[in-house]
Amino acid sequence: MFLTQSGGFIIKPISRLLGAILSLLYRGLNAIGVESIGIAIILFTLIVRLIIFPLMYKQNRSSKIMSMIQPEINKATKKYRGKTDQQSMMEVQRITKEIQSKYGVSMTSGCLTSLIQLPIFLALYRVIQNIPAYVPKVYDMYKPIATAIQGDSAAQKALEAVTADGGQQLTNAMKSINYENTNTIIDVLANFPRTLWDTFAQKLGNSGAVVDAMTANGNVDNIKQIYNFFGLDLTAVPHFALTTAIIIPILSLIFQFLSMKVTPMQGSDDPAQQATMGTMKTMMYVMPIFSFFVCVNVPCGVGLYWAMGSFISFLTTVCTNAYFKHCDMDKILEKSMAKAAKKNAKKKKKNKKSFMEKMQEAAYGQASSSSSDEGKIENGVKNASLKSYSSNTMKSGNDAGTKYRAGSLASKANIMQNYNNDKDK
Secondary structure, eight states, X not given: OOSSOOOSTTXXXXXXXXXXXXXXXXXXXXHTXXXXXXXXXXXXXXXXXXXXXXXXXXXXXXXXXXXXXXXXXXXXXXXXXXXXXXXXXXXXXXXXHHHHHHXXXXXXXXXXXXXXXXXXXXXHHHHHHTHHHHOHHHHHHHHHHHHHHHTOHXXXXXXXXXXXXXXXXXXXXXXXXXXXXXXXXXXXXXXXXXXXXXXXXXXXXXXXXXXXXHHGGGHHHHHHHHTEETTEETTSOOTTXXXXXXXXXXXXXXXXXXXXXXXXXXXXXXXHHHHHHHHHHHHHHHHHHHHHHHHTSSOHHHHHHHHHHHXXXXXXXXXXXXXXXXXXXXXHHHHHHHHHHHHHHHHHHTTOOOHHHHXXXXXXXXXXXXXXXXXXXXXXXXXXXXXXXXXXXXXXXXGTTOOOOTTSHXXXXXXXXXXXXXXXX
């Protein structure tokens, strides 16, 4: 059943909250004479993106700090460069984690942010796909028609006939239909493209209780109007037909690519991190294609949400990149270090160990050697704290041409890094 609101301990409350926001937006637009699901979806997507913006900002901030401390990591792990034995690789990971911990960042922070967003996106998808379930005013347009179909066997046969070749969405809805349950009938009707309403009425001979319910209060005309978005039928599935609906999947592909393209990425000597960065670069091309194929197989309303979400993500990433490019990264790093120091002190006081630390102890066979090595690395790191500069391993052009304040730690660290690179050559 589609119309029944999403279940689940996590998804259901989020869906209800987001559905209430969409319903409020639609009612507000309706009050000023704008009856458009398309505009409601755009405003809805904008509001939800603003809600999750702090998570995106934190992820971009973490990525920026990671890029700034990368030369420090490269210097500390220089003697292990090119070594592929397990012990060397684990040592690189341990040193990397030690330095990252000092600055309060980690490679997994971005994954955690994405995991937090996942339930929100799943709930969003359910709300956009099942608008009548969350917007009472839209539900009320379908209910009289569904009620009339319940008591008319001829109408039920006509419904099955007109939906036989209606596409995957209608097929899935028809599989779950129960004529004793009004909601399951609305599930089917909510997936009707504009032209199918006329076909259905003709199949009924343009007369009878169902047709009367369709024309009463202009129910079908109102449904067609609210799902009309600048000539696009938001209930229609584009497929690969050369119609105006194909513009939604194309825009989704373009905006998804731009969003991935401007996302900061940093280089590393750590094989594990190199693999992660390689995956991210691959996803930069895979995700837009995936987005396109999703949008050609779902109603345009869902595709509109997806494309708009990617566009807003692109804009916010560009803005945050510009902000970090012109802000004082020395101050940001100092705040991050101070916060991380307090957090690590509390963790040490409680004698808590992370999963990675436990794995390292198991690999080395004893905790003492690990602690000793950590002390050496920590002392080395403190003596060579390179806070604010760009690594030569950075391949993204986002930080190209960065200018450093004369006499700052950033400028000195950059000179040191260039010297080491020239010496390696």
